[in-house]
Amino acid sequence: MAAGSEKKPVLGMVQANGTDESCVTFVLHEEDHTLGNALRYMVMKNPEVDFCGYCITHPSESKINFRIQTRNGLPAVEPFRKGLTDLLDVCQHVLNTFETTMKKYNDQKQTPME
Incomplete structure (x- = not known):
């Protein structure tokens, strides 16, 4: 790592003003559709999740915004x-x-044939 460079965070959270903890956007750095799609599928299996989606912010950036909205607080x-x-x-x-x-x-391959 070059001198003076900081290590970037891997995960961040963004929450709109006035919203509670049931509606959050997670920012995953250095990730793409490989994790985004598989993780979205796993999260949507939870019956308490109303919405789960992700987007790639820009093709030249390797980060995704991953949004989850839940019910019942x-x-x-x-x-x-x-x-x-x-x-x-x-x-x-x-x-x-x-x-x-x-x-x-x-x-099996190493066992000699009879």
Whole structure:
């Protein structure tokens, strides 16, 4: 890292004046549609979420604005955190399945044919 340069934040929150915690826009830096679409899907599975969407601010910027609106006074940060955790669990399952399958394939390939 160059001298004098600051580390940019990875996550920020934007909340309009006069709104409560149930309506928040999260700003994710250095992210794109790969995370945005998958995370939106996971968050929308929560029945307490009224709206969840994201947009890429500009093609030359690598950040997304990720908006969540919830009902019944649920803070938007809760389904956001749960969506990230659930997505991480799904990714770990896919990785484990891939590695297990590759190990079986390689073991089978090394076994001599009779």
